[in-house]
Amino acid sequence: MLGLVGCSPAQGRVLLLTICAAGIGGTFQFGYNLSIINAPTLHIQEFTNETWQTRTGQPLPDHLVLLVWSLIVSLYPLGGLLGALLAGPLAVTLGRKKSLLVNNVFVLAAAALFALFGFSRRAGSFEMIMLGRLLVGISAGVGMNVQPMYLGESAPKELRGAVAMTSAIFTAVGLVMGQVVGLRELLGGPQAWPLLLASCLVPGALQLASLPLLPESPRYLLIDCGDPAACRAALWARGPLESRGGSAKRPQLRPAKIQYAAIGTGGCELLATLLSCLAIERAGRRVLLTGGYGLMTCWGSVFTVALCLQGSFSWTPYLAMACIFAFILSFGIGPAGVTGILATELFDQMARPAAYMVCGALMWTMLFLVGLVFPFLVEGLSHFIYVPFLCVCVCAAVYSGIFLPETRGKSFVEISEELHRLNFPGRSRGPAWAGPEVVRSTEL
Template identity: 60%
Template sequence: MPQPWKKSLLVNNSFVVAAAIMFGFSRKARSCEMIMLGRLLMGVNAGVSMNIQPMYLGESAPKELRGAVAMTSAIFTALGIVTGQVVGLSEFLGSRQVWPWLLASCLVPGVLQLTTLPLLPESPRYLLIDCGDTDACLAAMKRLRGTGDVTGELEELEKERAACQGHHAQSPWELLQNPTLRRQVTSLVVLGSAMELCGNDSVYAYASSVFREAGVPEEKIQYTIIGTGSCELLTAFISCVVIERVGRRVLLMTGYCLMTCWGSIFTAALCLQSFFPWMPYLAMSCIFAFILSFGIGPAGVTGILATELFDQKARPAAYTICGVLMWTMLFLIGLVFPFIMEGLSHLVYVPFVCVCICGAIYTGLFLPETKGKTFLEISKELQRLNLPRQTGRPRWTGPEVIQSTKV
């Protein structure tokens, strides 16, 4: 039986505490190895948290608010980026004297989670479907909903439990081999890769040089960069508000289409900046617009896909695949981006624009809309799309040959 999500998050925060201690005492110990080990522990914590948190939130939320609740992970990720940019200013913890405190500041959210998580109930779906504990599931739903009338939602969970009866928790390898989950796995791989390869992380790395080219004074660049994280935070919040109205597909397609537009203009501005004095300002504007577009859809919606496209028995394996894939892509793009920038020069964003185009096309053609649907309804629709021959619909096999001459 898998570990409960809340317990997993609690155990995961022990890595944050250990990393913060190493960061805090690394300077006094004169040990760079403590910093490296602390970074490793923080990486483990981030990888586990970014998979379990949206899964826990998505399973605990009602279907009418599932997307908005799961999107809060993207909001707090963007908030973490902005907070790191602010506390990293030279006026706060970004100086030579106090940089260990900057690294050790990760202790604050870690301790906050350790003290508040025990007050929250476990995922109702986990309690009912994985543990078979109806009473605990009912108590958890009443605590989460703040009302005693959860009969309708409990009936939906019972139907989902019946559909999962006789199925075991799948491993990542079984998930990849399962033909009934082919579309879900493909969507997870394509859109998860697109989110990491779309160029948003590279924009953050490229921002300083563009701001410098636009004439921003060197000592002011650190303040300008705060605007990049603020853009992602703003659009993540807006997407959280509108996701249950416009749907997941619309947000994803809109985000990738806008990123294609701004990435293309950004490339043109870089190529023409030596001919027109105002081109660096256009390039700087494109950076903010690109990050705003990323926050509209890919930043948050991609993380919801593994929750909504897979059932209770396949969901943990799906998040394992998604997490490994996305962090591998992020690692690779960090390694090869300097070489791409050196080789393509001003055309550095052409590959990223191509990825955005592919992401928009795939979303429009192959990703089903999951807004307002129960997990069971989503599973049935995806099963119909995966196995059209077994849905009972008549299949066209070609023109009928008339062998009789009777009129």
């Protein structure tokens, strides 16, 4: 892929290393920590009940055990919300690369908590799990915002979409890796699950060892720092083209099999994001986003019908499982990766950190609410649990199909001008306009 834009082998290697170093401690951590909490669900609930019984002499009622578990799950997106609010100021003050490096402080602190909890289980404190999940959530919130910003600003225009899509790929890889490591045969057993939670230390250490050797975002160095020399030094990693002038669980599945089915769903998302990475510069952002939401609506509707009929026909469980895989594929090909690129492309250099902060805050708030209320929604809505999500998919498909401008193959200046035309029809700023994205003769 790198050869298509004329990168030398050395430049291609640096760009690839930048993608990997940013991803392993960024969106990989998001996907990994999102999935590893599923494996020890029963172990954590049992530990919570035992701890409460040791403290008070009475077992915790089932509904309160479920509430504590929901809080443990929900503290991760709550931390993500805090991290998203922190990402903007960090990215402006420290820069993109240093923000990713400093972000690992939260991972190290969380891993230390989980490790301490694992080696001293007699401490009997499920609050340590809560605090650790909050810290890894903060790290994920910062990484989810800063990584695509860093990669989007460091990539050549011709590869910007594909490079930015790697954020979604690392999320999918993290999901799959978390599901694999969480198998009972590995770290998902009744004794090893604290080490499973502490394993977030490994990708954090890998990023700390590799990212300092790689360049900062050239756009940040030139526009935010006003350092042309540092910008030129960083541009060598981007290839010669950039120097040109221009302008629900199935009851039929046994518990022992569910963990392997989860790995299958994670593998589907990984495959879908890889396909999206190949298609995004051909099909465009709007087509993938609108089509992805549309397909998710279709598969979700069929899945709901299959759930309602699963007691009437023997083949409905297989249809429901097929819809799950198709839904995940549709999500991975469209919204999973494309949404992370749009904030980079639709906002200029000055507004981009704030835009990522707002988008991240909204995403993590919704994830927090879903994690908190989903167990209770399952009990209340039963087979119709996905109907509220289908309404969101329909609205998103209609909105992106009508209002979203296509950004494929366009410079930031061209995208800004097109947005101006959409907001103010017939009032083009013209070729003489020079905003913050026009920097001499370099297409940044």
